[in-house]
Amino acid sequence: MRVPTIGWDTGNYNCELGRGNFGDAVRVVQVSMRRCMGQNIADDRDYGPKTAQAMKNVQTTLNAWYHENIAVDGRYGPQTRRTGFPFAVFPTFTTWTPREGGYCYYKIDP
Numbered sequence: 001m002r003v004p005t006i007g008w009d010t011g012n013y014n015c016e017l018g019r020g021n022f023g024d025a026v027r028v029v030q031v032s033m034r035r036c037m038g039q040n041i042a043d044d045r046d047y048g049p050k051t052a053q054a055m056k057n058v059q060t061t062l063n064a065w066y067h068e069n070i071a072v073d074g075r076y077g078p079q080t081r082r083t084g085f086p087f088a089v090f091p092t093f094t095t096w097t098p099r100e101g102g103y104c105y106y107k108i109d110p
Helices: 024-037 049-066 078-084
Strands: none
Touching: 024 049, 049 078
């Protein structure tokens, strides 16, 4: 599965994304929010106001599901990820097409 990282293949998943960010890491978050959390957003790689609002919706849901108190700030970061942000599964590292009817992984850290 693809998870946003700091640098290529570093294993450092503590990146933070928010308004103004653009790129593949943003797309992973957007696709995951749409596929796994039912958010109606495009995967355009642009962390704009619609992505920020979708993230606030997801953060509110994660707080309810896991009885957490993470900030509902519209930013993706370590706190949101550790709380149980879901990631969509992509079939290979050579394609950006999510697996139809595929899986979502929650709580990827021990």
